[in-house]
Amino acid sequence: MEVTIRPNDSLWYYSELFDVPLVLIEQSNPALNPNQLMAGETVQIPGYMIHNRTIAANDSLWKVAMEQNVPVDMLQLVNPTINPGNLSIGETIAVPARVDQLLLTDFNHYTFAKMVRDIQLLTTVYPFIRKQSIGNSVMGKDLTELQIGSGQKQVHLNGSFHANEWITTPVIMRFINEYARALTNKMPIRGLQMLPYIQETNLSVVPMVNPDGVDLVLDGASAAGTYREEVLALNDQNPDFSNWKANIAGVDLNNQYPARWEVEEARKPDSPQPRDYPGPHPLSEPEAIAMADLANGRDFLRVNAFHTQGEVIYWGYEGLEPPYAQELVNEYSRVSGYRAVRYIDSYAGYKDWFIKEFRRPGFTVELGTGVNPLPFSQFEEIYEETLGIMLANLYM
DSSP states (O other), X not given: OEEEOOTTOOHHHHHHHHTOOHHHHHHHOTTSOTTSOOTTOXXXXXXXEEEEEEOOTTOOHHHHHHHHXXXXXXXXXXXXXXXXXXXXXXXXXXXXXXXXXXXXXXXXXXXXXXXHHHHHHHHHHOTTSEEEEXXXXXXXXXXXXXXXXXXXXXXXXXXXXXXXXXXXXXXXXXXXXXXXXXXXXXXXXXXXXXXXXXXXXXXXXXXOSOHHHHHHHXXXXXXXXXXXXXXXHHTTTOSOOTTOOSOTTSOOGXXXXXXXXXXXXXXXXXXXXXXXXXXXXXXXXXXXXXXXXXXXTSOEEEEEEEEESSSEEEOXXXXXXXXXXXXXXXXXXXXXXXEXXXXXXXXXXXXXXXXHHHSSXXXXXXXXXXXXXXXXXXXXXXXXXXXHHHHHHHHO
16 A cells, blocks of 8 residues: 655654554665655555545544544545545545455466466555566566565575476465465464564565466466467377476476486486476476576575475485485474475486585475375365475574
8 A cells, every 4th residue: 555755754653553563664665765755755555455435424534534443644644635624525535454364365276367466466465575577488477486574594485396286386375475464464373473584584485487387287278379289289189288297398397407307317208298308408498497597696595396295395315405404304394294205216306406506405395195286175274284384484
């Protein structure tokens, strides 16, 4: 919600008036100098939305404020042009409303378009959530990164490397919504107060690494655009793409990294397929390149790649993982009930490459149980299991 600065206003005053932590207002307005606010400038107030109220007979600003349970000055601030002493019947005024419920609720069939819509809503209501494109998919869709926090500790989560594991994306999006709501409402999550973590941790998430593949799985060949005939041929003309893991070019994005890639090349398909083809060479695909560039350009202490299924956490690579990775995975296991597995005969994945490249912890977290794509009926259970892991990335 946007308000216009008046003479003698301060961010501290807005924090008190709207009952929103000052740090969230500061992070929502990075271009403003808190010590030199200028009348007429605009300020973003996180955690609020506007609804309209029509003035009726005998209404006054005080009466509306009492009815809406907001301070009179809050109404005056969001209605700078009204005359409080001369309200007109039929006049419409803006009333700020605190957002205390989750904004995102439609998580089934979670396409790229749904995610884009939800990101726009979240970043509008919670402008301390920073958004940027880190690259593009084969079909040109933005690969969006969201960040929350200003701390020195940088941690990363991602989802939907594999197309038919799309349920990992709404799990991440739901958490971002719950985290932002908890911050603005000073609410705990599982007994943890969230505000300290926004100043200690910079949380990075890429909710959908493989948007072209996700849309293909969910909406079929019509979502493939100019790749329609190619994906149908790769899928043996089967219109059901529920077994598709690859990107739209038939490359498995989690077999794309230079971490014993040649082992996967020798035993996996040697041409584009719905799954498992590691590509003509490491980092051949724009989605894989974008994720590598992201890690290379940051100082991530650890990365977490969310996949499905199995309720296991893979955390080792060739003995290169640091000793404290054991402590982290033990905590992940404790809060989720998932089993920790150090080594597996599988290479060239994002967490493998991260461990090899940076000698820091990387985790592949396999959410839920069953056959991919997991039924949406598992979403709530999966979210509750995974919530502890996402929280652990803030406090560990």
